Amino acid sequence: MTTVSQRAAVPTASTDRTAVCAYDRLTADLGVAALIDGVQVAIFRLADGTVHAVQNLDPFSGAHVMSRGITGTRGDEPTIASPLYKQVFSLLSGECLVTMDKAPREGLDPRLTVFAVTVHDGLVYVDVPGAM
């Protein structure tokens, strides 16, 4: 499970979680970027209240822009579309669902890294492995 709702269990102390911002700072369906120990993360609060985090790097353009894309659904799967060339990715698995007949930039994986998100005491935590 990569996403946890607002009422999720208290995170254990062993994770690499970092408090990023207040949950109330997030507007439904409007992503924000966070800089966590040098890693750029795109964070989305969806209309159903869940919060998701994926890499901010768009593998098809090489620019860090995923937080500025449009959220949506493909079937039941919550998605994020890149604002540059409009590829669509799953917010659950990070998988690229629509490639727009393009290949990712050399050396980049078309699948987005998904980070675990926890909301606790009104704060949003993102687990970035390796970050403190």
Added chain:
Amino acid sequence: MTDTQKIVVVGGGMVAHRFTEAMRARDTDGRYSVTVLAEEPRAPYDRVALTSYFTGKDPEDLALGDPALWEDGLVTLRRDAKAVAIDRDAREVTDAHGVVHPYDHLIMATGSYAWSPPVKGADLPGVFVYRTIDDVAALRIYVERRRKELGRSVRGAVIGGGLLGLEAAGALQELGATSTVIQFSDRLMNLQVDEGGGQALSRLIENLGVKVRCNTATEAIRPDKHGHVGSLKFADKGEQLVDVVVFATGVRPRDELGRDAGLTIGKRGGIVVDDTCLTEDPAVSAIGEVACIQGACIGLIAPGNTMAEIAVDRLLGGEATFPGADTAAKLKLLGVDVASFGDAFATTPGALELTYADPVAGVYKKLVVTDDARTLLGGILVGDASAYASLRPLVGSALGGDPAAWLLPEGSIERPNVELPDEAGVCSCNNVSAGAIRHAVTEQGCHELGEVKACTKAGTSCGSCLPLVKKIVGSELEKSGIELSNALCEHFDMSRAQLFNAIQVSELQTFSEIIERFGTGRGCDICKPTVGSILASIYNQHVLAADRAALQDTNDRVMANMQKDGTYSVVPRVPGGEILPEHLILIGQIAQDYGLYTKITGGQRIDMFGARLEQLPQIWQRLVDAGMESGHAYGKSLRTVKSCVGSDWCRYGVQDSVGMAIALELRYRGLRSPHKLKLGVSGCARECAEARGKDVGVIATDHGWNVYVGGNGGFTPRHAQLLVEDVDDETVFKVIDRYLMYYIRTADRLQRTAPWQEDHEGGLEAIKAVIMDDSLGICDDLDAHMARHIDSYEDEWKAVLNDPERLRQFTSFVNAPDDPDPSLAYVEQRGQRRPATESERRDTAVLIAPTRLEVRS
């Protein structure tokens, strides 16, 4: 290649084009090379559409087919190379330059010439015929010159009230001349319509301001005191003052070359051919208007094209023969429909005529049926020819149900749904049957009208059969279970135009309510921006208001243009391209302070590239402080109104194009639409602003402005078409208000004005009727809607500066708002910076660190 046989085609008209095109399409082994000797200095063009030359088309818009045909290695087109002699023994043709062209097979396609009766004065300056682009261009120049010289509108007369005569009368009206049609017979178009039809036609034509004078023989054309055409004298002693005369008294085959070469000539002219289009010389064929086939020359394009196809088929060893001419005709003149098909005059023994006439509405319809009233034989439609496309292919077939259903106004009785037999001809210009269209859909994978047109050529000449083609394609797709989906995306099962209506009528204003009521799921990057744009079009509220921000596409979301590295460009608004020196200095200063790359845009503005998300509000603030605003170089909205310098400075300008451009840009700025909108204004006919390449082009005339619509640069360039002529400023605003609003309400997602105009049922004429004659009764509504837009415009960038909530979206990182994106890297080039490439990033020595680009304050 030694086996290649040489074909020489004498004549460069539409039929010569069809022959060459068909030969190249079918002769896949390269057995024949084709040399076309054209008398005119241009490639074959669409003579049928000649009148459209007046409605803003350029000669090149009349080009036929794919111009690549003339680049084919086996095709040689010699323009301005009239053939002057044929030596059948030596098998050689000599052209006017003395060049000799040997042939293995000769195709005579010399067509016709416009014949004028030997009336005294027919050689005076001001007398024209109506046949070629040059004729039409000369007429245009003469009328325009005389209007200036005379200082009043030019009085025109057309001698001949047939199909071509009415076309010419329409052309004179388009040129701003008055026109009178002088007809020798007792009615107009006497070859196509009967007495009842002729009466209805006269009434309709006269209502449009064209005078009609039947039963009149012209005895002489008399000069005025300067030797120009001055008046007409009729056989009944009547007289009429005229400044220009056009003869449209019929055509005669240009058979003189054939005659000189000793070929048999028909009694009333034309080179005699058999049903395979071959003359008595097995090495010579004749096709088109010059061919005397089955005892007559036929002056219509459809049989000409059929002959071209037959000649090709025979040369390639086929068995095709001429099936007889389909003389059906449909034309639209000044908006009046006239059609005639099959046995229109009920000459079949026992034939019955059913007629319907409504003199008030100006409609006359007649169907000719067999004595049992079951089988359609022919018909005449005047005033409303909407049934033509369905009826013409039914000639010879059962009408199915009550024939009256076809005569009464559409909707009064349900018309029987008749399935056309496969062999029924649908497109007579290109001889395409219903079966061929079905085959294209079922076997050749064509699922859209455009594909079917490209594949079968149906509807590519006069286009009158397109509604029928569309219907056949639709029903065939339905049968094969393929639905022609116009769904926006998986969340909305309706087109943009339908959704626009739904949102407008329901008055819902949030995406969540709209998708709950009309769609499914949560939306996506297709439907969200579409709904965002529709809401913006209807209510003109801020793009980032309430839940709107999350609907906006990339650029609208932050109101600047995202570039490839995720930074933005800012393009301050420069209405009409007019800018104060201090504003120029300010733009330079901002670019210097933020290290932005600057470039002049194609829309007469200055673009500053490389601004980071968090820098945008600061840049807007500086523009606002100096009385400027940022501009829409993004979004499906009005971009710029380009202008030339106009009459204030230019030696040639006749109107204030800059003033008009500024007024238009301020009027429509912020207007959200299905696609981007660009306007242009030129101060004189030299058109330096290239306004006809814009969605709306306004071009100055001596008397006001001409407004052109539906132009496009980009991927599919189009010239804008004339909408209104010589109008004042207020009318310019009014027609553009309505045009744009009608487009915004009815176009598909991402459909620009040119294809919208083309796909609109009835084309530009129908759009004109909506916005000029209020044919849908929506003009008040369109006007009110645009007035709301203009009144409620706000500087959307300034609005963000005043709203801390929205400003929060302009931060780099939610947890590090002062840190710039650390991945940005630039190199210097020609004194400015640009994003570094991958390899430059690896060679870090060349990079400019973003920290060096911080604001110097």
